[in-house]
Each structure stands twice: as C-alpha cells, then as structure tokens.
Amino acid sequence: MNNIDLETLEAYLDGKLASEEKILLENSLKEDASLREELELLKLSREAIAMNSWAELISGTQKSFLKERKKADSKATPLWSWAGRIAAGLSFLLVVATVVLFVTTSQNSMVENFYSYQIPVMRGEQNTFSQIQDAYLNQDYELIESLRSQVSQSDLESLFILAMADLENEKSASAEIILKDLETRSSQLEEPVFSEEIDYYLIQSLLQQEKYDEAELRLEKILQDPSHRYFKNFTKLDLWKIRILKLKKGL
Structure with missing residues (x-):
C-alpha cells in the first residue's frame, strides 16, 4: 500500500x-x-x-x-x-x-451522443449521388431497404450507406455485420476507406447491443490515436461510462 x-x-x-x-x-x-x-x-x-x-x-x-x-x-x-x-x-x-x-450513465445516454453520418457534399460544385446515397440524404430508409439486394458486394460506399441506414433504424446487429465485413475488405485495399468511420459507428452499434467489452476496446483504439478523425469526440470519461455499463449489466 x-x-x-x-x-x-x-x-x-x-x-x-x-x-x-x-x-x-x-x-x-x-x-x-x-x-x-x-x-x-x-x-x-x-x-x-x-x-x-x-x-x-x-x-x-x-x-x-x-x-x-x-x-x-x-x-x-x-x-x-x-x-x-x-x-x-x-x-x-x-x-x-x-x-x-x-x-x-445509461446505454441510451451514450448512444444519443453519436452523430448521424453525413454524406460529404461539395459546395459550389455539382454533386452526383447514387440512388442509395440520394435515398439516404432524403432519409428514405424504405427505399434503401428495397435497394439492399441490388447492392454489389464490391460497392463499399453503398454497403457503408446500408450500415448507416441500419443504425438509423436501430438494426444494430445488421450494421455490425456490414461494418466488420467492410473493415476486412477495406484493409485489403492499397488505400483503405471508411476505416475511421467504421471505428466510430461500430462503437454505436456495439453499445446498442450491450457488447460493452468490444465497444471498450474499439474506444481505446480511438483514444490512443490523437490523429484519428473521431479522437475529439470522446474522452476517457466515455471509457469509464462503458465500464459502468458493464458493471450495471452484471448486477
């Protein structure tokens, strides 16, 4: 002592x-x-x-x-x-x-702090969006669902939009599957895509499913990298809140 x-x-x-x-x-x-x-x-x-x-x-x-x-x-x-x-x-x-x-500290209070994904829009330029991107911009999740079967597994951008739509509809398990698959596919590219977004939104998905151990590890990854796009979205207090949720779940 x-x-x-x-x-x-x-x-x-x-x-x-x-x-x-x-x-x-x-x-x-x-x-x-x-x-x-x-x-x-x-x-x-x-x-x-x-x-x-x-x-x-x-x-x-x-x-x-x-x-x-x-x-x-x-x-x-x-x-x-x-x-x-x-x-x-x-x-x-x-x-x-x-x-x-x-x-x-509650699951809802943590999840509510996450920002919905915003498709980048270039000001002063003509923006061309795919049908699924346009549907996401208009929050037309029914249309996105109808397009799901048409999305190619090689179309990483559209797959990411599917995951974001799932999160908006609280289909967190589906979002997790897509995001983890995207992470694997992206890591095999010469220039990975959506890697930082995947970290951020996987935490949201995992919290919604009460998978607190995985969420904690993913958050630690972000907090250990000051150059991460979402580094400033979290503090060590958020890490402590996840540990509180783990404790509450075990009570």
Whole structure:
C-alpha cells in the first residue's frame, strides 16, 4: 500500500507539485499499478464534475469535508483494496460526482451522443449521388431497404450507406455485420476507406447491443490515436461510462 495521499494526487493533476515531488510521484506511478488506477479514477471523477457543472452546486458543502480527508493516514491495512482507499479519502464533492455519474450513465445516454453520418457534399460544385446515397440524404430508409439486394458486394460506399441506414433504424446487429465485413475488405485495399468511420459507428452499434467489452476496446483504439478523425469526440470519461455499463449489466 502506498502512502501518497489524495491531496498530493490532486496537486499533481493541478500542476502544483514541486519538481522533486513530481518526479517522486511519477516514479511511484510507474511501479504501483494500484496508484495509477487511483489517479485515473480521480481524473475521471474530476472530469465528470467539470462536464456536469456540479462543482458550483456542492462546493460549499465540500469545505466542511476537507478536514475529514486529512484524517486519512497510514492506518489502512494491506487488506484494503485501492477502491476502498479512494472511498475513504475522496472528498464529498468527488463522492457525489462519482455516484451521480454511476446513476445517470445509461446505454441510451451514450448512444444519443453519436452523430448521424453525413454524406460529404461539395459546395459550389455539382454533386452526383447514387440512388442509395440520394435515398439516404432524403432519409428514405424504405427505399434503401428495397435497394439492399441490388447492392454489389464490391460497392463499399453503398454497403457503408446500408450500415448507416441500419443504425438509423436501430438494426444494430445488421450494421455490425456490414461494418466488420467492410473493415476486412477495406484493409485489403492499397488505400483503405471508411476505416475511421467504421471505428466510430461500430462503437454505436456495439453499445446498442450491450457488447460493452468490444465497444471498450474499439474506444481505446480511438483514444490512443490523437490523429484519428473521431479522437475529439470522446474522452476517457466515455471509457469509464462503458465500464459502468458493464458493471450495471452484471448486477
């Protein structure tokens, strides 16, 4: 069990640690997995507070609990898990934020944050669309369905539109099958197509089906690549929300 308290971790996140303290803490983080997990949970909790504007709501109450934090010392036994240490040391503000995050996180709330696919349109130029693209632009999903059997397996653009129409109609299993097949086909091309879109919309499809393990892996892939087109659409908080959904599913 490490002896680094919550205030030190908060100072580290705020960039207020002296250089020597920062080096010592970063060395500890490299060697202590539980400390890394504790820091990550603290970061996620703080992000939840910022995103939901809870700070102003309960900041006054927080002050009365700060004194309690200082009482947490080395009395903790090795039997305590890192989660227990966090629960004992977290301020009221972070506890409330974490609880609210757990309660309010749902499959629907995550899926609703996804943007519908928009077919690129060039301004000032004459745009030529296929019949299925035109139907998608007009949200004519019945027509798209009637055209499904006519789509060639080599027509990757039309296959992608089929997947997008399936997502709009909440046919997530069908969308997943098409997107994964597209991913395989695209990877065999000299210049892959729709690879980043496939990552993004597969997460939506997997969430709709409660396939949270796969969704988590796909989201981690995006978050590890700052150059990914959809990198800015997610944060580590979204990763934490998926883990909450996994936990809720198992309850």
